[in-house]
Amino acid sequence: LNYTLSISTPMRSLVVIDREYQHCPLQFDDKIRSANLFPLDMYDFDIIMGRDWLINHRATIVIHTKSVIFVDLDKLEFVYQDSQLGLLAFLMDTSSDGPSLETHPIVREFSNVFPEELPGIPPECKVEFGIKLILGTQPISKAPVSSWGAPVLFVKKKDGSMRLCIDYRDLNRVTIKNRYPLPRIDDLFDQLQDAKFFSKIDLKSGYHQLRVKEQDVPKTAFRTRYGHYEFLTSSL
Template sequence: SQVTLADGGKHPILGRITLSLGVGPLRITTQPYVLQELTDAATYILGSSTLRQYGASIDMESATLHLRKGTLSCKVPFVSFASVGPEGGRSEAEPVVNIAVAAMQKRTEPKSVGRKEADRMIRKGAHALLVRPGLHLNAATTSTSTDPEVEALLQGYADVFRDVPGLPPMRPVDHTIPLVPGAQPVSRPMYRLSPLELDEVKRQVTDLLAKGMIRPSTSPYSAPILFVGKKDGTLRMCIDYRGLNATTIKNRYPLPRVDDLLDKLKGSAYFSSIDLQQGYNQIRIDASDIPKTAFRTPFGHFEYTVLSFGLTNAPATFQAVMDRMFRPYIDRFVVCYLDDILVYSKTREEHLEHLKLVLEVLRREQMFAKRAKCFWAQPQVEYLGHIVSATGVKMDPRKVAVVRDWPAPQNLQELRKFLGLTNYFRKFIKQYSVLAAPLTNLTRKSAFISLESWTSECQQAFEELKRVVADNITLAFPDHSLPFIVELFSDASIYGSGAVLLQEGRPIAFTSKKFSGAET
């Protein structure tokens, strides 16, 4: 038997297997056919039945495939290729969805061929796939810069982008876990894990042991492990430290406000975003507190020597480290929110110098970045869920697409998720509190007791809020050398009031307030 694909190619069927795909939080189990000589550009093809089962929808504007199953959903970015056919002509870029396969599969190294061999293969009907320059195929792909000077600079700091070699150095700020007086060691039983999660536990524990980031433990403390899905479809092992956190004295070191960080970017035309590898794992835990981090697995009892996700004061410690490292440059040409670093400059020449200073700090501090997730000297970049450019800031189109495609909530939990996402962008939305009032009223205790609570007014507010978000306006950065104008919205709303901050006729931010019971 053989299969004919959309490109007309016929491929013999070698057999059928059971395969588990990890797509964000979704787990898709299928029984695909294995084809001979299937192009590497399409390692796996999802059939129409699977796409229907997971409510697939394609958003060409944000170049993403959306999948949904119950309350779980995810979006997968396209990978674009330029196709070269037998006639040698180059067609427009064709979108291909890149999905991580969460199962063992046979891998072969790509074979290199010369020009003559490539010409012969194309004449016989083969299709050559040229990766668009500068395109990031997946998290494992090394990012490149199309600017030769930027690329030369990055090559000079190649050591900053190597894999984290093991234990980080001791720093002036290490993580401590102070306990409230009288606190006793907390020990919790293990959670049950799926076969896939058990394999992942063994793999990650082996890797962390080899790097010295964990060690065998005899501590009286013990926390269970669990897994959360990452954006690339892989699993992140997390420790449930809720018991330990309840007895830990809280560190009130402040995290920066996202709005304040974005306001610093006025006048900038070049941006580079730098993402640190395993950010928390690049901070040591104070030796006296290591036993408190102990966790149990089916393969043994271990404790962390480096900062772990889930510890209550981890963000405060990490932000303190970043602020200390970049203190001379923060708010001049660098902003940091935990492990997300943004370098911004007015000119290209300035930007090259700023990048050199930042990379020098990372080298000196032995902090390692993940180059595949970094973007260099761009006119616009994504930062903390926003798109920033010389013209201002707007919502990330991928998050806009999530809101636009959100189905009507079926319960209070789904409604709160929707409102949580839209509330994050409320400064972009005129009269947000007024628009969302019928929905926020449902979040009161016992208000959303059944689907009958979802009235036509709620549906209208839901649709209008999605429409306004989909407009995705660009807000200007504030210029403190110019006067500000506040314009009030004085309509006859029974729900609330609002205002907009303007400069030279452009909105800087919207604000609104829902009336209390006494104010209506």
């Protein structure tokens, strides 16, 4: 061959081939057919006939009779039948897991960024969650316990369990809304033009990785029968 072929076998190994045996005679009873063959390092089968060869020689495999029907150009038909039938098959473990995230080079290099569980309060950084109030706003609750305590309630989920919800409606009424305009979908698609590589990062408990500004922590307070609590990280 003037080129090399890389063939993937059913055993998931790669075989590099640089030779071809042309016009090899194959005898089916008293009929002779020819084939161009590539040597494979497989000893379970003497020869494997591909789909192209079956099409070119008008051959049809009949599984239940263990026979092959050949149709000649002159429309004459003959049947080759052997006492043995070999099937090329392999098992695939569909339950095996895919590539592990831990094997990715970037994840290994920055393992502290991709923990399985959050180790604790996120470190201080330039980006923090803040709650801006309308000028002149007074606390919505009275001391001595908390000036911003919000009530809690439980809402039943679809599976029957209960979800803890904090009623921040009073706080929301005196909070300056984020007026940053949402991007138009057309503009987002325009930005993706000519892009070839895309990445996705799903932060574990992402909101809990964003610290609340120290001066805004009291505004996150909520009260329960067991006491008053405040969020040190974003609770949304």
